[in-house]
Amino acid sequence: MTDPRLKAAWERLRATGERRFEREDPELHLHMRHRYARTLGRTNSGNWFRIGAMQAPSDYLMYAELVERERPRVVVETGTAGGGSARFFAEVLERIHGSRDFRIVTVERYPTPGMAEFLGGHPCVVSVIGDSADPVVAAEVAAVVPAGWPVAVTLDSDHSAEHVLAELSRYADLVSPGQYLIVQDTYLGLYWGGNLNGEQQKAVLEGRGGDLRYDYHALPLGAVEAFLEVRSEFSVDLDAQRWLITQHPYGWLRRA
Secondary structure (H helix, E strand, O other): OHHHHHHHHHHHHHHHOOOOOHHHHHHHHHHHHHHHHHHOOOOOOEEOOOEEEOOHHHHHHHHHHHHHHHHHEEEEOOOOOOOOHHHHHHHHHHHHHHHHHEEEEEEEEEEEEEEHHHHHHOOOOOEEEEOOOOOOOOOOHHOOOOOOOOEEEEOOOOOOOOHHHHHHHHHHHHHOOOOOEEEOOOEEOOOEOOOOOOOHHHHHHOOOOOOOOOOOOHOOHHHHHHHHHOOOOOOHHHHHOOOOOOOOOEEEEEEE
């Protein structure tokens, strides 16, 4: 069950139409919408050792910077997909902590062919199969987090606001003070709606015009805005998006 406070805050924001993050820097957002329209599908087409990781290269650099600086010993990731990000986090944490003194816990509802084999190559990666919003799955994740180890969390599963709110309810308390809770793909609803048909998407991506229709509150950023109203110990780290090209604008949350 989603935290009732989160749900109430989100429902109020949706009813009022309030969009805090659109007001932060309107000129920047106009620029970024055009940038995303022209580069979406290319900026996130990198790979990690030939495994598609579906992340912008600048975001990978930022993950590495934050992990090296804050030194979590556990990264909880929802949305494994092919496993590229899980292996990336494992290799960064291995450089920091050694070969055995860390853990990556990655959750995937729909495992892909080859995912288990790829992740099975690293002894510190724990794969959990199931819906990350399911309380049984969340309990399984918490059970494999060693007591006292600092934890960071990144959410990259179902991107509907309802699912993200449920994940925030389940995993925010796992985040240790000083560590990060990253809500991924917040560009959805801010720069790109994803509700265009194929021809409309092609026109926008090729710079031939088109309407970037989007539903801010139904997607991850709406959940983030409601979450920040309720959980004041978390705040947006604007420095983490200083390179401008990020799939997670206003989604880099640090716990005080």
